Amino acid sequence: MLFLIIKLSMLAxxxxLYLMKKEPYFSALLFSIPLAIVGLIMGHTFMGVFVGSAILFALAFVCFVLMSKLPTGMPEYSVLAVTAIIVAFVI
Structure with missing residues (x-):
């Protein structure tokens, strides 16, 4: 439960950061690297953290690239909501 709260807060x-800089790469890095560090601190295996961090980075990168292609407003928020649901329930 604690890790879920950390994941959603890191997504926020x-x-x-994406709203300020409009850089999908750096925003995805900000999402995945702290989660990898927290995963290692919580005692997960290195290989599991590495694979999970790579998946989370790819998911966040795709999310932010899609948001950069879509107009601001409801489409952007729907992509963010779908990403939050995937992060919360799947990964």
């Missing part, structure tokens, strides 16, 4: 912080 990376979205905030």
């Amino acid at each position: 912080l990376s979205y905030k």
Whole structure:
């Protein structure tokens, strides 16, 4: 439960960075690297953290690239909501 809260808060912080800089790569890095560090601190295996971090980075990168292609407003928020649902329930 704690890791879920951390994941969703990191997604919110990376979205905030995306709104300021409009850089999908850096926003995805801000999302995945702290989660990898927290995963290692929580005692997960290195290989599991590495694979999970790569998946989360790819998901966040695709999310932010889609948001850069879509107009601001409801389409952007729907992509963010779908990403949050995927992060919360699948990964």
